[in-house]
Amino acid sequence: MFQILVVEDDADLQNLFCKTLMRNNYQAYGAKNVQHALNIMEKEYIDLIISDVMMPGTNGFDFVRQLRESRIEIPVLIITAKGDIMDKQCGFNAGADDYMVKPIDINEMLLRVNALLRRAKSVSEKKLTFGNTSLEYNSCTVTDKNGSQVLPLKEFQLLYKLLSYPGQIFTRQQILDDIWGIEEYVDSHTLDVHISRLRERFKNNTDFEIVTIRGLGYRAVKK
Template sequence: MLNILIVDDDRHILELLTHSLQVEGYRVFEALDGEEASLILAKKQVHLAIVDVMMPHKNGLQLCEEIRKYYDFPVILLTAKDQLVDKEKGFSAGADDYLTKPFEPKELIFRIKALLRRYKMVNSEKIHLNNTVINRKSYEVYCHNKLLLLPMKEFELLSQLASYPDRIFTREELIYLVWGTDFEGDDRTVDVHIKRLRSRFSATDDFHIKTIRGVGYKLEVGKK
């Protein structure tokens, strides 16, 4: 059984999420703030955490940074804020996903299942996309047993997309995740690198990088 930690100072949300997760077969630990969550983490094995951002004593961003420093499991942040700058702070603190209140419990369940599935892939040294293998340790890509040495940013962009198949990334998110907060260019840089990746892998149907008009990109694994 997988253990999920819910951290929120709203008891009604705790009760609602605990019931929804238990129905799905998860074991749930509850905490009303970051400090209480830290005590639970020191004693219990946790496979995923759902963390509210605005909490007393130790807020969600601080707790997320602590989890990233000492543990290795995915974190979903909950917040009433939906501005890009707030999302940037969340991802910078180490969050894996972000859900804005109010939300449907079913959507959270979908995200939990997808994140747990993807997290196994992210933590693997190698990402397999049919006959294409991305080696995150050696920075090599093999496509049908042929070695491809990509420029670093192309490799990091491909790895980011491939680690989360079917997840849509905005251009802004990709800029932050691949180029960092100090990047002074614009999001057209992403378009240029996507175009280069498509050209390099045009001969294979192992995967496709799909444009989501007006939003960004996602990687789809080809069906075999």
Template sequence: MSRIMVVEDDKNTRRLMAAVLEQNGYQVSTAADGMEALELLDHQHIDLIVLDVMMPRMNGYSFTKELRSADNFIPILMVTAKQLPQDMKTGFLMGTDDYMTKPVDEEEMLLRIKALLRRSHIAAENKLSIGSLTLYYDSLTVAWGEEKQTLPQKEFYLLYKLLSYPDKIFTRLQLMDEIWGMDSESGDATVNVHINRLRKRFEDCPEFELVTVRGLGYKAVRKA
């Protein structure tokens, strides 16, 4: 069971968030500001932090910066009344993983938390499972049933990226920048070539398909 820490200076909001999380099966710790949250982290294991921005003593930006500078990469969902793009940009520059504005939609918050925990679990294990299919990041290997393949590096990274975010559309430029690097001399047609190779390799795999979204890019879709 995952433990989530809610860091929020408003007592009623803090209690409401904690109640919603507990009702959905999470263990919850709470703190009224960044200083109290840092003290809790010294003696509690926390899997994810829901973090307000405007708080006394230590605000959300300073808390996030402090955590990341200490190489602590607990997923952080920043929640704030500030809605300007610059505020969101500041949060991401400090090291937050996701961002919501108040008033918080409870269902959306739960979905975002679930997604963040899933990505954190994948990163920690260097392994991704989709049904009977398992991707092993360290060995560039994909296994399902009695089948097992070691893929070329770029093909593996491309597949791993798409399957880590099922149904999310990535543009060719996004995939080029992340997998080939911004300085690569390859054109975006390279992505098309690698997608087609992956489709051929896994045409008999029952767990997923790689879908072209016309005019946008690609996404992975689970079949089951």
């Protein structure tokens, strides 16, 4: 079960976030300020952090900056009332992975949490084996019976995602959000081009093929 830390000084909002996360099968911990959050992190393994910005003591931007300076790469979703472009720029420059402006749609928050955790899982595992095909994340290298290829980053991430969950259908929007990020607008034609390139690269691969599910998206299946 993924463990999520909610850093929010508004007790009602913190309680809402935590209860929503727990109803959706996450373990949630609430912290009223950054020091409280750090105390929890000393005792618990945290997979993702949801943080406010304006809090007593250290603010959320400085909190994220401290984490990144300490080489702590836990995904961070900022949720704050500070919504102008300069605030967002400050948040992303500090090292935040995503940013939402209050008031938020709680269901959208869950979608973003899910996307961040999927992305973090893919990055942390580093290596994937599928039959006689192996994927090395650090070098974007795919090796099979036909040899080794170094793929462009997005193509590699896309293939890695599909092969991590063989048989699972991913909608086009899920893939775009996970690989390109919610904040980046990418035309869906870009996804089609990447899928076509992967199919061409691995047309002689004997382990998998990428299947189009009409009206839904894509999945990888064993040959």
